[in-house]
Amino acid sequence: MRARGIFRRMAAVRERELVERWRDLLTTYNAVANALDQTLQREHGIGLSEFEALDRLIDAGDKCVLKVLGSDMYLSQSALSRAVDRLERQGLVARSMCDNDRRSIYVAPTATGRQRHADASSTRSRILADHLG
Amino acid sequence: MRARGIFRRMAAVRERELVERWRDLLTTYNAVANALDQTLQREHGIGLSEFEALDRLIDAGDKCVLKVLGSDMYLSQSALSRAVDRLERQGLVARSMCDNDRRSIYVAPTATGRQRHADASSTRSRILADHLG
DNA sequence: CGACATTACATGCGCGTGCATGCAATGTAC
DNA sequence: GTACATTGCATGCACGCGCATGTAATGTCG
Numbered sequence: 646m647r648a649r650g651i652f653r654r655m656a657a658v659r660e661r662e663l664v665e666r667w668r669d670l671l672t673t674y675n676a677v678a679n680a681l682d683q684t685l686q687r688e689h690g691i692g693l694s695e696f697e698a699l700d701r702l703i704d705a706g707d708k709c710v711l712k713v714l715g716s717d718m719y720l721s722q723s724a725l726s727r728a729v730d731r732l733e734r735q736g737l738v739a740r741s742m743c744d745n746d747r748r749s750i751y752v753a754p755t756a757t758g759r760q761r762h763a764d765a766s767s768t769r770s771r772i773l774a775d776h777l778g
Numbered sequence: 779m780r781a782r783g784i785f786r787r788m789a790a791v792r793e794r795e796l797v798e799r800w801r802d803l804l805t806t807y808n809a810v811a812n813a814l815d816q817t818l819q820r821e822h823g824i825g826l827s828e829f830e831a832l833d834r835l836i837d838a839g840d841k842c843v844l845k846v847l848g849s850d851m852y853l854s855q856s857a858l859s860r861a862v863d864r865l866e867r868q869g870l871v872a873r874s875m876c877d878n879d880r881r882s883i884y885v886a887p888t889a890t891g892r893q894r895h896a897d898a899s900s901t902r903s904r905i906l907a908d909h910l911g
Numbered sequence: 912c913g914a915c916a917t918t919a920c921a922t923g924c925g926c927g928t929g930c931a932t933g934c935a936a937t938g939t940a941c
Numbered sequence: 942g943t944a945c946a947t948t949g950c951a952t953g954c955a956c957g958c959g960c961a962t963g964t965a966a967t968g969t970c971g
Contacts (some may be wrong), residue, residue: 670910674804674807679806711950714952717845721928721930723928723950724928727928740823773797777796777800855921856960860958879967881919914952915969918967927958929955930953930956931954935948935950940946941945
């Protein structure tokens with residue numbers, strides 16, 4: 646009887662810890678994400694999702710099928726499609742057909758896109774150092 | 779000369795670590811937030827923001843000025859106002875006038891709201907244990 | 912007292928998101 | 942070969958968000 650009470654109390658403590666960790670995650674994420682999004686938008690004219698897509702694209706090499714690019718991202722397929730739309734409209738990436746599988750679409754950064762990414766990367770480092778340093 | 783190279787390399791390593799931590803934060807947050815939002819919506823008819831508002835309201839005691847409730851939340855003032863709208867429309871909280879300062883508005887959970895919160899809390903614990911355990 | 916700034920909240924607006932769907936290309940079964 | 946399922950991407954739609962603004966109540970200064 647006494648033992649059951651102890652176990653229940655331990656479980657309750659564990660739950661409170663989880664909730665606290667979750668609230669920390671919520672506030673930290675929103676603070677960093679908002680700061681990044683606003684600063685990138687103001688200083689480089691691109692939002693957070695566009696930058697993340699461009700960043701992972703350049704990380705993956707010069708050319709990447711859209712599906713592969715989306716496979717390790719947090720965005721849904723439609724959100725990524727539209728983020729690439731916005732990047733393309735600014736001339737930062739270019740879509741091209743894939744001959745092997747004509748359903749797939751290659752995305753490649755342009756020279757302008759590479760430059761923009763380099764500029765924005767230092768902004769990202771600054772914001773991340775401010776919030777996560 | 780050699781020393782400058784070493785420092786630059788150390789700074790680069792530190793930046794890569796920050797970016798990696800940030801990507802972890804992005805993916806973890808989105809995974810937990812999406813799972814929580816969908817499960818709460820499906821099993822209890824409320825979204826993540828509504829639950830967070832209700833949760834903090836009950837944590838703060840029975841009655842709370844809207845401004846105070848928003849002070850430790852990640853949501854903007856307008857987003858919180860509308861989250862409370864949705865909670866009120868479902869009869870889970872009630873707004874009331876504040877006699878001291880008639881600009882302020884009290885928010886209080888109803889009996890139904892307290893019950894819904896208790897039910898949803900166990901769902902939250904389950905999801906958090908799955909993702910952060 | 913009156914004029915102006917500030918606070919607390921609600922709301923119009925544009926935008927990015929996920930979901931569901933559409934469409935064309937590919938794979939699979941017979 | 943034909944019929945059907947599946948894959949990769951684009952798009953209509955509803956919705957929640959932040960920003961800017963509106964509105965009423967309060968504080969402040971002369």
